[in-house]
Structure formats: C-alpha cells, structure tokens
Amino acid sequence: MIDFHCHLDLYPNPLQLLPIVEQRCKLVVCVTTSPRAWKRTAEYFASAPNVYVALGIHPEIIHAKEGEIELMLEYIEHASCIGEIGIDGSPQNRDSMHLQASVFESILFECEKFGGRILSIHSRRASKDVLHILEKASVDSTPILHWFSGTQSEIQQALELGCWFSINPQMLAGTKGRSLVSIMPLDRMLPETDGPFTTHKGKSYMPWETNLVYKSIAEIKGISLEDCISHIERNSSYILKLIDPSASL
Numbered sequence: 001m002i003d004f005h006c007h008l009d010l011y012p013n014p015l016q017l018l019p020i021v022e023q024r025c026k027l028v029v030c031v032t033t034s035p036r037a038w039k040r041t042a043e044y045f046a047s048a049p050n051v052y053v054a055l056g057i058h059p060e061i062i063h064a065k066e067g068e069i070e071l072m073l074e075y076i077e078h079a080s081c082i083g084e085i086g087i088d089g090s091p092q093n094r095d096s097m098h099l100q101a102s103v104f105e106s107i108l109f110e111c112e113k114f115g116g117r118i119l120s121i122h123s124r125r126a127s128k129d130v131l132h133i134l135e136k137a138s139v140d141s142t143p144i145l146h147w148f149s150g151t152q153s154e155i156q157q158a159l160e161l162g163c164w165f166s167i168n169p170q171m172l173a174g175t176k177g178r179s180l181v182s183i184m185p186l187d188r189m190l191p192e193t194d195g196p197f198t199t200h201k202g203k204s205y206m207p208w209e210t211n212l213v214y215k216s217i218a219e220i221k222g223i224s225l226e227d228c229i230s231h232i233e234r235n236s237s238y239i240l241k242l243i244d245p246s247a248s249l
C-alpha cells in the first residue's frame with residue numbers, strides 16, 4: 001500500500017510498526033510536526049527504505065514551536081520532502097493565523113532556493129490563504145494538498161497552481177468530501193491515511209489501510225478498481241521519482 005501523509009512517529013509504538021510497514025507498504029511519507037521531531041524520526045526510521053520522513057512544523061502548534069522556526073528553515077536544504085506545513089483557520093487557531101501564514105510563506109521561499117521540494121500541505125478552514133501564498137511564493141515545488149476541504153472553484157485554482165491532492169478514508173466518509181473528490185482529476189490524486197488521527201470505529205487507520213480510498217474513488221469516478229489502482233500507482237510513482245530519483249514502487 002501507499003500512504004503519502006501519515007504520522008508514523010505518533011502511533012503508540014512506532015518502532016514496532018516499522019517491520020510491518022516495510023512488509024505491507026510500498027511507500028510511506030511520514031510527516032512530522034516539528035523540525036526537532038523530524039531529525040529524531042529520520043534517525044529512527046533510517047533503516048526503512050520505503051519510509052520517507054518529511055520535515056514539518058504543524059500549523060496547529062506553531063505558537064508553541066516558535067523557537068524552532070529558524071531550525072525549520074535551516075533544515076530545508078537537507079530534506080527532499082516537506083510537511084506537515086500550512087495554515088489552520090479553525091476557531092482555536094485563529095489567533096496564530098498571521099504567524100502561520102508568514103512561516104508558511106518563508107518555508108516556500110526557502111524551498112525555492114533549493115529548486116523546490118515536495119510539500120504536504122494542511123489547509124483546514126484556510127484554503128483561500130494557502131492558495132494565495134502558494135501563488136505568490138511557490139514555483140518549483142510540488143504542492144500536495146492533504147485532506148483538502150475548500151470549494152470546487154478552489155480546486156480549479158489549485159490545479160492551475162500545479163497542486164496534487166492526497167485523499168484519506170475519512171474525507172470520503174462525508175458528502176462534501178466525496179463531491180470534492182468527484183471533481184478532482186484522477187491524474188492528480190494520491191492516497192493517504194493521516195493516521196493515527198483518522199479513525200474507524202475508534203481504531204486508528206494504519207499506513208497500509210488505504211484500500212477504502214481506492215474503492216471509494218473508483219465508485220465516485222465510475223471506473224473499475226483495477227483502473228483506479230493503476231492511475232494512483234502511476235501518480236505515486238511519478239511523485240516518488242521527484243522525492244528520490246533512485247527509488248521505484
């Protein structure tokens with residue numbers, strides 16, 4: 001299986017999960033929530049060739065991680081994949097939105113200095129701001145909008161900006177998510193779980209549990225499961241080459 005956005009380091013027993021991930025997943029992008037966590041996690045998971053640890057600073061905790069912003073910018077040179085980054089406009093995070101936006105923009109500019117990066121982007125209740133900053137500050141990076149919940153016209157705008165969409169099982173549980181997915185082109189979709197934060201019947205989705213994503217997309221798009229899998233694997237393999245030119249699925 002393939003998972004373009006999960007928090008492997010935040011499951012209760014990440015090191016015990018690693019052998020299962022190696023066996024059952026072709027590719028996992030483990031996003032992190034702070035640059036210090038990135039450094040530690042990258043060391044822990046260094047032995048797993050199919051796990052890529054992305055350098056991140058989560059917008060929801062940015063107020064508590066202000067001291068790590070400089071470190072975040074400094075490490076970008078050494079990371080091929082950046083996430084989780086972005087803006088969260090939920091009521092409890094409104095106070096830090098200005099800071100979130102300015103950090104997001106600085107990260108994008110820094111990525112440009114090194115020819116662009118693969119980005120896993122959070123945009124809950126802030127899709128308009130996220131797209132505006134991407135338009136202003138990102139040229140050579142490859143933005144992947146994770147769990148996108150904006151509007152249909154914002155999907156068009158995102159596509160024009162070269163964005164991809166990573167889709168998790170929880171997004172596909174509601175009517176809004178399904179209608180957004182119905183207008184996302186198949187050739188810009190990637191699978192994710194956002195585990196351990198997405199759950200089914202009280203249990204976290206595991207990085208190898210993306211079957212439902214393929215099944216639901218096939219249903220929504222009216223294509224066979226085989227076709228859906230082959231589209232998404234082709235997309236995944238394209239992005240993987242950008243992350244690591246020597247790797248293949």
Ligand code: MN
Nearest residue numbers: 007031084194
């Ligand atoms: Mn996440």
